Amino acid sequence: MIDFTNGIVKSIMPGDEGKPFYIYIFVLFTFILFSNMIGLFFQVRVGGFTFTKSPTADPMVTMPLAMVTLLMSHYFSVQKFGFKGYIGNYVRPVGFLLPINLIEEFTNFLTLSLRLYGNIYAGEVLIGLLIMVAQSMGLVSAVIAAPMTMIWQGFSVFIGAIQAYVFSILSCVYFSRKLEREE
Numbered sequence: 001m002i003d004f005t006n007g008i009v010k011s012i013m014p015g016d017e018g019k020p021f022y023i024y025i026f027v028l029f030t031f032i033l034f035s036n037m038i039g040l041f042f043q044v045r046v047g048g049f050t051f052t053k054s055p056t057a058d059p060m061v062t063m064p065l066a067m068v069t070l071l072m073s074h075y076f077s078v079q080k081f082g083f084k085g086y087i088g089n090y091v092r093p094v095g096f097l098l099p100i101n102l103i104e105e106f107t108n109f110l111t112l113s114l115r116l117y118g119n120i121y122a123g124e125v126l127i128g129l130l131i132m133v134a135q136s137m138g139l140v141s142a143v144i145a146a147p148m149t150m151i152w153q154g155f156s157v158f159i160g161a162i163q164a165y166v167f168s169i170l171s172c173v174y175f176s177r178k179l180e181r182e183e
Contacts, residue, residue: 005029005168012172013179020076021175028065029168032056032116036160039124040153056163057121059113066113069171070105077178089178112170119163123156 005026009018039054055061078086090101130152134145 001030002026008165008168009172012169013176017176017179018172021172024072025168025172028069028171029164032065032164032167033161035061036120036163037157039120040127040156040160053124054120054160056116057124059117062113062117063109065116065167066109069112069174070109073174073178076175080179108174112167112174116163116167119159123152123159126152127156 002022006022008029009021009025012018013021035055037054039052039057074086077089081089091098127149130145130149134142134149
């Protein structure tokens with residue numbers, strides 16, 4: 001797993017530039033991967049309320065993950081270029097791009113966090129619907145819904161792994177974009 005996540009960082013930030021991010025991307029990837037899988041196997045529902053679910057099926061988990069990633073990218077950019085050089089990157093190559101670059105920062109945060117949340121939440125909702133179908137008409141609906149639920153859970157494992165990979169890749173991309181000077 002460590003080699004896999006280090007490979008992600010090396011492919012986007014070759015050389016020594018990516019070394020500070022090895023452990024962060026490893027922890028981020030493993031946390032998201034396991035968080036995506038928890039709700040697939042351990043769900044406790046009582047009276048229509050879900051007590052346990054995937055943590056990443058909640059935007060209050062995915063948004064701080066995205067915020068930490070983006071704040072780290074800004075921190076390392078200021079550390080590399082100084083505050084004046086960091087601010088200068090927002091107006092390069094021409095000054096009128098400043099509003100667009102600021103909007104891009106906000107949309108990066110939204111897309112990074114809501115992509116993960118939406119995919120995991122939708123998968124858990126569909127599994128919940130399939131379980132409701134299985135319980136709706138007794139044995140007949142259970143026989144029909146059980147294979148569909150198992151297939152969807154397998155697909156959700158795949159989707160959860162892909163989402164952990166995509167979040168890690170995009171985090172590395174945001175880091176590398178902040179550590180290069182716009183020309």
